Amino acid sequence: MDVSDLVIFEAVSRHGSMNRAAAELNTVQSNVTARIRALEDELGVSLFHRHARGVSTTPSGRRILPLVARLTKLLADVRTAARDDGAPHGSLHLGSLETTTALRLSPLLTQFARTYPEVRLAVTTGTTRKLLDDVINCRLEGAFVAGPVTHPDLHQETVFTEELVLVTSRQFRGLDGLKAIADLKTIVFQAGCSYRQRLDSLLADMGVITAKPLEFGSLEAIISCVSAGIGVTLLPKGIVEPAWQAGRIAVHELPSNAGHVATLFVRRHDGFVSSAMTAFLQLTRSRANELPLASLEPAAV
Template sequence: MESGDLKIFQAVVREGSITKAAAQLGYVQSNVTARIRQLEEKLQIPLFYRLNRGISLTSAGKNLAVYADRILSQLDEAFISTRYSEHPNGPLTLGATDSTAAAHLPDLLKPYLKSYPDVKLSLISGYSNDLMNKVLNYHLDAAFINDPVNHPDLQQILVLEEELVLISEPVEAEPRQLLNKPFLFFGPRCIHRERMVQWLKEENVTSTNIMEFGSLDAIIKGVSCGLGVSVQPKSSVKKLVEEGALHCYPIPEKYRKVKVCFIYRRDMFMTSAMKKFIELLEVTFSLLMR
């Protein structure tokens, strides 16, 4: 089995389509189809179910996908270890929730890139669980997520503690009355939304209209113009509250605090780019937890 076969297989799994994988790899579709069939012939077992609407992994395909991610990641690390072990340079791919990326990372990334301009840093935003899975599957080098995790393959640093607040348009109101307004959030996997739902149950608010938005900026603008209310980190809205564009209210203590953690795989090859990033992280933020 060659690494090239695994890369093609991995692309098909990631894209969920031979056509999309071929486009992403820059191959013709027939070439990708032939390589997948050759791989199945070598293994003497089908890796995909061919369906009318696409493909899905067989149990054997699911097993191979786990090993393919691991093997290809180790090959990448072997390459990186020969090129990026001394002076900080090369790729560094990080993930972060939208609120952390907006409120805290600019002050961290600006001095880092100024000190190490040869590092090719990429930042991907998403939900905490998705980011954690991408780190575990070697798709991200590290990520900032909400709340500590307990996973044997992950190392974590407690970076900071956020305070969640209820935000509304800049009009004074009773917080209890605001709970009957529409709530503006990301999708159902948003941790702030999960806490809000638990809080509303305690308040016996059962009929809640939740409007889903694709970005933090859209949520905040929607709240400021009166579409509804939301629960967000105070750091994300501090400036707008000070400018009078939003009003914020405290929420119950049990739902108020969110810990932001920086996670990475224990078995990752620690490049100098990653080492320097962690060093700056520890200097910039005061709360640390190994």
């Protein structure tokens, strides 16, 4: 079995298209099609359903996908380990929550880039659910996610602790008034966001009935909608400070058991920890206590 055939299989499965996979792999569609058919003949199963819109992965294909990801990552780790001497270098692809990137990582990434210019660092943002899936399936080498996390394949360590606050318009006066709002709207990131899940649980525990959430893809869009009085959201205290200081929003502190969340760095137990990864984690740990959240005054209630 040729590993390059498995790489092609993974690309086709991810794109749902032979043509788009060929473009990514800098080859022609006929070559991709032929290699997939040869792999199917060797395995004795169909890996894709062909249809007018492209292809979809069969149950057999979905079962081998995680193994393919681990195998290709292992081979990449072999190449990296063989050359990983001297100063940190090479590529490092990490993931992070958008809030963590905005609040915590900007100065850290700047310092890392200056200290280790030979490392090609890329950071992809996403929800906790998406980032965990990408780390588990070897698409990312590690990621900053919101805890708690329980998965047998993952190593995790707490790097930051965030204080969460309920964010509302300035006209809103306190948590006690939530129940009086008919079909309260929540302004949130897409499904899979841990802050969204915490907000849903918080409101449910308070007996607050909510309407269908409004989903947005950026922090600024969420804060703007909350400022306009469209709904409420739950975010780290430090991330909303500029809007609070500018008088755009109000913040409401939560009980300690609901208002704190650990930000974890997760990576696969079986992944090779390169010198670039080691240097990044050492810098993260050293800077963790130097990056305090800004202090906000309690909101009026």
